Amino acid sequence: MPIESLGWNTRWQEKFEAHGGEGLVPARVVAEHRSHYRIATEGAEGSAGTTGRLRNTAAQRSDLPGVGDFVAAALSQGDGLATIEAVLPRTSALIRKASGKPEPQLLAANIDVVFIVTSLGGDFNLLRMKRYCTLVQQSGADPVMLVNKSDLGDVAGLGDEFAGLGPDLPVHLISARVRDSVQVLEQYFAGNRTVALIGSSGVGKSTLTNQFLGRDAQETQEIREHDGRGRHTTTSRHLFVRPQGGAIIDTPGLRGLETLDSTEAPEGAFDDIEALALQCRFRNCGHDTEPDCAVRAAVSRGDLDAARLSDYRRGN
Numbered sequence: 001m002p003i004e005s006l007g008w009n010t011r012w013q014e015k016f017e018a019h020g021g022e023g024l025v026p027a028r029v030v031a032e033h034r035s036h037y038r039i040a041t042e043g044a045e046g047s048a049g050t051t052g053r054l055r056n057t058a059a060q061r062s063d064l065p066g067v068g069d070f071v072a073a074a075l076s077q078g079d080g081l082a083t084i085e086a087v088l089p090r091t092s093a094l095i096r097k098a099s100g101k102p103e104p105q106l107l108a109a110n111i112d113v114v115f116i117v118t119s120l121g122g123d124f125n126l127l128r129m130k131r132y133c134t135l136v137q138q139s140g141a142d143p144v145m146l147v148n149k150s151d152l153g154d155v156a157g158l159g160d161e162f163a164g165l166g167p168d169l170p171v172h173l174i175s176a177r178v179r180d181s182v183q184v185l186e187q188y189f190a191g192n193r194t195v196a197l198i199g200s201s202g203v204g205k206s207t208l209t210n211q212f213l214g215r216d217a218q219e220t221q222e223i224r225e226h227d228g229r230g231r232h233t234t235t236s237r238h239l240f241v242r243p244q245g246g247a248i249i250d251t252p253g254l255r256g257l258e259t260l261d262s263t264e265a266p267e268g269a270f271d272d273i274e275a276l277a278l279q280c281r282f283r284n285c286g287h288d289t290e291p292d293c294a295v296r297a298a299v300s301r302g303d304l305d306a307a308r309l310s311d312y313r314r315g316n
Contacts, residue, residue, distance in 0.1 A: 001040070001042075001043060001241060002042065002043075003026060003041070003042040004192060005192060005241050005245070005247075006028045006040055006192075006241060006247065007028070007070075007110065007192050007193070007194050007246075007247060008026060008028075008070070009192075012026065012070055012088065013026075015070070015088045015089055016070075016072060016088060019072035019085065019086055022072070022085070023074065024072040024073060024074055024085055024086075025041055025042070025072070025073055025074075025075060026041070026042075026070060026071075026072065026073075026088075027039040027040060027041040027048075027070070027071050027072075027073040027082075027084075028040050028068070028069070028070050028071070028239070029065050029066060029067055029068065029069045029071060029084075029109075029239070030045065030067065030238065030239040030240075030241075031067060031237070031238045031239070032065070032066060032067050032237065035049075036048060036049055036081060037049070037050075037065055037084065039071065039073055039082060039084070040241070041073070041075070046075075046076075046081075046082055047081050047082065048073060048081055048082035048083060048084050049081045049082075049083055049084070050064065050065065050083070050084045051083055051084070051085055054084065054085065054086065054087070060103050060104065061103045061104075061105070061106070062093070062095055062103065062104045062105065062106040063087075064087070065084050065087050066093075066106035066107075066108065066109050066237075067107075067108055067109065067237040067238065067239050067249055068108045068109035068110045068111055068194060068196075068239055068249060069087050069088070069090065069109045069110065070087075070088040070110060071084045071085075071086060071087050071088060072084075072085050072086040072088065073085060090109050090110055091110050091140065092109070092110060092111050092112070092139050092140035092141045093106060093108075093109050093110075093139055093140065094106070094107040094108045094109070094111060094114065094135065094136065094139040094141065094196060094198070095107065095138075095139065096135055097307065107196070107198070107237065107251055108196045108237060108239075108249045108251065110194060111139070111141045111194045111195065111196045111249065112141060112142065112188075112193040112194050112195065113141060113142050113143075113144055113188045113193060113194075113195045113196075114136040114139070114141045114142070114143050114144065114195070114196045114197075114198060115144050115146050115185070115188075115195060115196070115197045115198070115205075115208070116129060116132045116133065116136065116143055116144065116145050116146065116198055116199060117146045117148055117197055117198070117199035117203045117204055117205050117208065118145070118146070118147055118148065118199055118200070118203055119147065119148040119149045119202075119203040119204060120147065120148075120149050124147075126161055126162075126164070126165070127272035127275070128200075128272075129145065129162075129165060130164075130165055131272075132198060132199070133145075133165050133166060133169065135198075136198075141196070143166075143169060144169075144170045144171075144172070144185075144188060145162060145165070145169055145170065145171040145172070146171075146172050146174055146185075146208070147171065147172070147173045147174065148174055148175065148176045148203055148204040148208075149175060149176070149204065172184060172185065176204035176207040176208045176211060177204075177207055177211075179211060182208065182211050182212075185212075186244070188246075189212075189242065189244070189245055189246030189247075189248075190245070190246070191245075191246075192245050192246050192247070193246050193247075194239070194246065194247045194248070194249065195212075195246065195247070195248050195249070196248070196249040196250075196251065197209065197248070197249070197250050197251060198251050201252075205250055205251070206250060209240065209248055209250045212242055212248050213240055213242055213243075213248070214242075214243065214244075237249055237250070237251050237252070238250060270312050272304070273287075273295055273304070273308070273309065273312050276294045276295045276298050276304070277294065277295055278294075279294035280292065280293050280294045280295065281293070286313075287309060287312075287313070288313075295309060296309075
């Protein structure tokens with residue numbers, strides 16, 4: 001495939017020129033596995049590792065190559081692995097703090113637009129959507145809200161509800177399994193742009209990926225009606241190049257969602273905790289040792305991440 005179909009342009013060529021005299025070629029990371037990566041170059045795709053120098057100079061895991069990264073790579077002679085020598089400076093990085101892990105997690109790099117996918121029913125939660133928006137805004141990409149399965153529920157008044165997420169936030173009510181319903185989203189791929197999908201399990205991300213690709217590249221799994229939860233059908237991140245132009249990155253369903261720096265999150269990013277605090281026995285509850293604390297009770301039930309509560313305390 002032409003390297004331009006991967007999103008390569010003159011801006012990336014300028015960044016690569018620092019490595020062009022070293023016998024390296026430009027490539028894009030399309031998949032990440034435990035022991036190796038998959039990279040795509042001009043007309044080819046193959047497996048790659050990283051140099052020891054690159055691993056040793058990475059301050060944290062998210063500094064290493066991730067899906068969506070453009071890299072400078074040395075191609076192998078024969079059947080061996082290619083080697084990623086350098087990661088080109090990113091234009092955006094979708095990074096979250098994974099629950100229970102000390103280091104931030106890179107979800108996708110060099111993305112232009114992020115589709116935040118939710119569905120009517122048990123998954124529909126505006127407070128969670130606000131956290132998703134915060135995560136995307138911190139990444140440097142543009143957020144777009146998709147409400148899937150709009151044919152199965154009452155969509156009246158949704159515009160007013162989403163208005164609180166941002167006055168300029170595009171919102172599309174769609175049915176992922178109906179091709180005509182998602183046609184309006186083609187505009188976001190114009191110019192070989194890269195789009196990532198985030199959201200809970202079972203809301204339709206994999207179905208949308210298949211629609212955008214025109215083939216069944218991802219397994220799909222319906223969300224359960226009785227509790228609004230789904231099974232993780234996408235277990236790893238993968239960048240797919242579309243025959244119509246542009247690329248798409250599907251991500252596994254996010255359970256515990258935290259932004260990279262919650263203490264610097266926009267106003268309203270902790271609305272979920274503040275709403276729970278209204279149910280505490282004491283108006284000035286510190287959510288520490290006070291009795292009948294609704295916030296700590298939510299942590300005990302698993303409805304709120306303990307690390308997120310810690311971030312809230314540090315910011316207040």
